Amino acid sequence: MSTYLQFAVFGLSLGVLYAALANGLIMVYRATGIINFAMGAMAMWGGYVYAFLRKESVLYLPVGQVYFPDDPGFWLSLILALASSVLVSALVYFLAFRPVRQAPVLAQVVVSIAVMLTLQALALIRFGGDTVRVDRFLAADADAWKIGGVTIEPQTVWFTVIVVVLSALLWAYLRFTRQGMATRAAASNERAAILMGYSPSRLAAIAMILAGLIATVAVLLTAPTTGLNPVSYTLYVVPALAVMLVAKMSSIGVATGFGIALGAFQSILAYLVTQSWWPEWAASGVDQVVPLMIVMIALLAFGNKLPARGSLQTMRLPDVDIPRIRPVSATVVFVVAAALLALSQDEWRFGLTTSLIMTVLALSYVIVTGYLGQISLVQVAFAGTSGFVLSKFGQDVGIPFPIVVVVCALTAVVVGLVVALPALRIRGAQLAIVTLTAALAIERFVFNNYSLTPAEGNNIGAPQLFGLDFGIRQGPDVSRLAFSWMVLVVVAVMVLVFVRVASGDLGRAFLAVRANERAAASAGIDVRMTKMTGFALSAFFAGVAGCLIGYSHGQLSASSFTVFVGLQILAVAYLGGITSWGGAVVAGMLAPLGLVHTVIDHFWTTGNTYALVAGLLLILTAILNPSGIAGATKHQIAFVRAHRGRRQPGAVAETAAEIDANANRERTTSV
Amino acid sequence: MSESQAGLHAHGITVRYGGVTAVEHVSISVLPGQIVGLIGPNGAGKTSFVDAITGFAQAEGSVVLDGRDLTGLKPHQRRSAGLARTWQAGELFSTMTIEENVLTSAAPPGAATLFRDIFLRRPDRRATVDGHLDVVGLSGRAEVSAGSLTLGQQKLVGVARALAGGASILLLDEPAAGLDSNESLEFADRMRRITDHGAGILIIDHDVDLMIKACDLIYVLEFGKLIFQGTPSEMRSDQRVIAAYLGSPIEGGAA
Numbered sequence: 001m002s003t004y005l006q007f008a009v010f011g012l013s014l015g016v017l018y019a020a021l022a023n024g025l026i027m028v029y030r031a032t033g034i035i036n037f038a039m040g041a042m043a044m045w046g047g048y049v050y051a052f053l054r055k056e057s058v059l060y061l062p063v064g065q066v067y068f069p070d071d072p073g074f075w076l077s078l079i080l081a082l083a084s085s086v087l088v089s090a091l092v093y094f095l096a097f098r099p100v101r102q103a104p105v106l107a108q109v110v111v112s113i114a115v116m117l118t119l120q121a122l123a124l125i126r127f128g129g130d131t132v133r134v135d136r137f138l139a140a141d142a143d144a145w146k147i148g149g150v151t152i153e154p155q156t157v158w159f160t161v162i163v164v165v166l167s168a169l170l171w172a173y174l175r176f177t178r179q180g181m182a183t184r185a186a187a188s189n190e191r192a193a194i195l196m197g198y199s200p201s202r203l204a205a206i207a208m209i210l211a212g213l214i215a216t217v218a219v220l221l222t223a224p225t226t227g228l229n230p231v232s233y234t235l236y237v238v239p240a241l242a243v244m245l246v247a248k249m250s251s252i253g254v255a256t257g258f259g260i261a262l263g264a265f266q267s268i269l270a271y272l273v274t275q276s277w278w279p280e281w282a283a284s285g286v287d288q289v290v291p292l293m294i295v296m297i298a299l300l301a302f303g304n305k306l307p308a309r310g311s312l313q314t315m316r317l318p319d320v321d322i323p324r325i326r327p328v329s330a331t332v333v334f335v336v337a338a339a340l341l342a343l344s345q346d347e348w349r350f351g352l353t354t355s356l357i358m359t360v361l362a363l364s365y366v367i368v369t370g371y372l373g374q375i376s377l378v379q380v381a382f383a384g385t386s387g388f389v390l391s392k393f394g395q396d397v398g399i400p401f402p403i404v405v406v407v408c409a410l411t412a413v414v415v416g417l418v419v420a421l422p423a424l425r426i427r428g429a430q431l432a433i434v435t436l437t438a439a440l441a442i443e444r445f446v447f448n449n450y451s452l453t454p455a456e457g458n459n460i461g462a463p464q465l466f467g468l469d470f471g472i473r474q475g476p477d478v479s480r481l482a483f484s485w486m487v488l489v490v491v492a493v494m495v496l497v498f499v500r501v502a503s504g505d506l507g508r509a510f511l512a513v514r515a516n517e518r519a520a521a522s523a524g525i526d527v528r529m530t531k532m533t534g535f536a537l538s539a540f541f542a543g544v545a546g547c548l549i550g551y552s553h554g555q556l557s558a559s560s561f562t563v564f565v566g567l568q569i570l571a572v573a574y575l576g577g578i579t580s581w582g583g584a585v586v587a588g589m590l591a592p593l594g595l596v597h598t599v600i601d602h603f604w605t606t607g608n609t610y611a612l613v614a615g616l617l618l619i620l621t622a623i624l625n626p627s628g629i630a631g632a633t634k635h636q637i638a639f640v641r642a643h644r645g646r647r648q649p650g651a652v653a654e655t656a657a658e659i660d661a662n663a664n665r666e667r668t669t670s671v
Numbered sequence: 672m673s674e675s676q677a678g679l680h681a682h683g684i685t686v687r688y689g690g691v692t693a694v695e696h697v698s699i700s701v702l703p704g705q706i707v708g709l710i711g712p713n714g715a716g717k718t719s720f721v722d723a724i725t726g727f728a729q730a731e732g733s734v735v736l737d738g739r740d741l742t743g744l745k746p747h748q749r750r751s752a753g754l755a756r757t758w759q760a761g762e763l764f765s766t767m768t769i770e771e772n773v774l775t776s777a778a779p780p781g782a783a784t785l786f787r788d789i790f791l792r793r794p795d796r797r798a799t800v801d802g803h804l805d806v807v808g809l810s811g812r813a814e815v816s817a818g819s820l821t822l823g824q825q826k827l828v829g830v831a832r833a834l835a836g837g838a839s840i841l842l843l844d845e846p847a848a849g850l851d852s853n854e855s856l857e858f859a860d861r862m863r864r865i866t867d868h869g870a871g872i873l874i875i876d877h878d879v880d881l882m883i884k885a886c887d888l889i890y891v892l893e894f895g896k897l898i899f900q901g902t903p904s905e906m907r908s909d910q911r912v913i914a915a916y917l918g919s920p921i922e923g924g925a926a
């Protein structure tokens with residue numbers, strides 16, 4: 001018993017971090033209505049600033065740095081760390097969140113994910129990817145207490161007390177101050193706050209800053225135990241999101257208690273999995289499965305009672321033009337692509353091929369988010385599932401090449417159907433939380449689980465058909481044309497399938513569900529079945545992409561299917577234009593390891609420039625142009641056509657309507 | 672199917688929102704070929720009644736359509752069974768064209784849709800769509816974006832969408848609001864054309880003249896309770912209806 005208690009005590013330091021992050025999330029949500037996926041990344045910044053002040057006597061600003069002659073000492077470092085946190089929060093609010101405060105939920109989710117990716121990339125560039133040791137925040141001079149066989153360091157108690165007190169202050173601010181009440185009012189109705197004499201954006205900025213401060217303090221408290229790492233700290237937002245859901249996105253008290261409890265529980269689990277009776281295959285990543293289960297249970301328990309802000313009316317998405325196939329231009333595009341593959345070689349051919357593969361993965365986002373209107377962050381885990389099965393199949397069972405891809409993609413469909421179940425109850429940003437949690441759980445429990453996916457022996461054999469070898473490598477050639485052409489054919493088939501579905505009855509039903517679920521039901525559409533079908537179809541696309549990724553690496557590499565890769569692909573899919581296959585092609589070009597990535601890596605040595613540029617571009621796109629790059633060009637084309645068609649001066653008032661009418665008449669995104 | 676079962680028979684419908692009883696034990700029948708009116712002051716529970724029998728609101732009571740018990744079925748199942756509705760606020764898919772709006776209900780997805788979409792030739796449904804649009808007076812406008820329509824036109828598209836895919840009973844929630852008086856009269860004729868083909872219509876509207884002219888039977892709701900049912904001429908002289916809704920007896924009548 002005392003062992004369990006001991007581990008629970010160990011878990012307190014993570015627990016206070018979860019509690020603080022969850023409170024930060026709640027604060028931001030109540031003030032802006034935005035779910036701040038960047039909470040962990042924002043909090044981590046202050047931690048890094050502190051660590052590097054103490055270690056290297058350097059004050060890192062987002063851009064540039066200030067050198068101190070020697071260690072500025074605890075207090076000055078602390079103050080500077082908190083000041084950086086304020087700066088980051090204010091920047092994030094005014095540059096990213098404020099511009100999208102009236103935007104569709106998808107744009108808000110994308111912006112907050114973009115901020116997360118940007119800050120993480122920035123941290124990687126500025127501070128490096130290795131875990132940084134952080135000196136103890138509070139001196140451990142006092143002796144540890146022993147209570148009934150449990151050792152408790154006094155500082156653990158202090159941590160907990162500090163975070164609980166800060167949480168109580170947050171609660172009191174929201175609850176008792178006039179400003180806090182106005183903040184809550186402003187989130188649902190800006191005019192209410194204005195009537196109370198406050199500027200809504202100033203209130204929201206203050207809330208963001210307070211959220212950042214409490215989270216930063218928690219990072220400073222926790223980092224000495226865990227060390228600072230840009231990936232893990234960015235992702236601590238996931239358990240915090242689970243806590244936030246349990247707290248019904250509003251109760252600071254529940255979030256504080258539950259966050260601390262979750263940390264303690266995960267720590268006990270970490271002890272349990274080392275026991276001999278615990279199955280070895282289930283030992284890795286259990287700590288991430290727990291948040292997923294919590295989220296699921298929380299949603300089952302009060303899924304419909306969670307605040308439903310922006311669930312229905314504000315699920316506006318960029319318009320969709322029904323795609324159509326034009327045989328001639330389709331053939332031209334295909335031949336040009338084949339020729340480009342033949343003319344390029346080595347890294348360039350590999351980049352281009354990867355772009356083609358990523359187009360299919362991006363299409364899976366186009367289906368599920370662009371057409372069906374469901375924000376899913378789990379697609380890359382579907383791809384990984386399929387690749388995982390392929391690595392098992394490819395060697396042992398020996399199903400021939402094209403069929404094995406279909407079989408693997410179908411297993412992804414099964415996983416997709418399971419993950420789709422919550423989508424029947426929830427939508428919008430909450431679905432984004434669930435799917436993100438699921439993605440992380442699958443990543444840690446399956447892909448990073450060495451007993452399921454041993455580091456060696458995940459080889460994926462070369463695809464062969466009719467005695468022809470379509471493998472990516474042969475001898476010195478590491479990027480064979482045969483492989484690229486095979487990929488091109490598969491991608492062409494998938495694009496064709498997409499266009500057929502998107503322009504058919506199912507595609508129309510997807511759009512109807514996206515636009516208005518109850519109107520869809522009143523038109524005879526089975527909304528649940530349509531959603532399940534959409535998830536299944538998108539999982540199939542992701543699964544095919546997963547197999548191709550597996551073939552292109554010659555093995556299953558967990559790093560191809562991480563949560564971050566998934567978020568980056570959502571990012572580029574959104575950048576490209578989430579509602580069209582043309583957007584998916586753009587996304588493929590922009591995707592990690594794709595063509596643009598190859599170009600950037602060719603000219604900049606640091607590997608993280610790509611992530612930073614992608615993140616920043618994404619923020620810009622979501623703010624300036626919610627229909628993405630492909631959508632923007634289409635609109636410009638329509639605009640130009642409208643002006644050329646009827647060059648009448650003085651018909652300005654008609655232009656907008658004209659563009660719309662034109663866009664409708666054209667309805668041709670031809671291949 | 673026996674003669675008495677044809678049409679819509681909603682019995683003992685009760686709708687509660689929390690503590691509020693919006694509809695209380697209301698029974699209404701609509702027979703094939705009939706135009707039945709449902710009127711009442713704002714907040715009387717008319718929309719709630721339609722929500723209840725189409726499966727969009729939790730309710731007590733039973734719904735039988737053409738002899739088939741629909742009680743407890745999902746909205747889309749009731750729709751496929753032939754009980755179609757429109758919405759007070761239009762609720763079109765505003766990013767789609769009129770044609771695509773109508774097609775959503777003409778071709779809702781089923782088990783084989785994915786296969787058909789990918790592999791088979793598309794049937795040409797243009798004629799069907801034009802037929803439905805013609806009934807509501809919007810023929811030739813299939814390609815227009817639904818978002819650019821006036822509310823009145825949106826509701827007409829809603830009616831066309833309800834017609835498509837086959838409907839034995841249409842429930843129209845204020846379809847004529849947003850039309851001027853001439854267009855309203857035209858709309859009454861259009862409804863009659865629909866019922867001439869054998870469908871039944873339950874129409875909600877605040878335009879009493881229109882209702883008296885168009886309806887075979889009228890039900891009046893007040894505070895969730897039925898206070899009257901009968902022919903338009905009976906209603907005009909009914910003291911309770913006059914007190915609750917009409918305010919003063921209708922002179923002459925529009926018919």
Ligand SMILES: Nc1ncnc2c1ncn2[C@@H]1O[C@H](COP(=O)(O)OP(=O)(O)OP(=O)(O)O)[C@@H](O)[C@H]1O
Pocket residue numbers: 688691693711712713714715716717718719720759
């Ligand atoms: N979803 C809901 N939740 C709670 N109360 C509701 C809901 N929908 C309607 N009500 C209430 O039920 C009562 C009946 O509303 P309903 O919309 O059915 O009236 P109506 O007769 O259609 O009115 P109108 O002529 O204005 O359309 C009203 O008091 C309304 O406020």
Ligand SMILES: [Mg+2]
Pocket residue numbers: 717718719759844
């Ligand atoms: Mg109503």
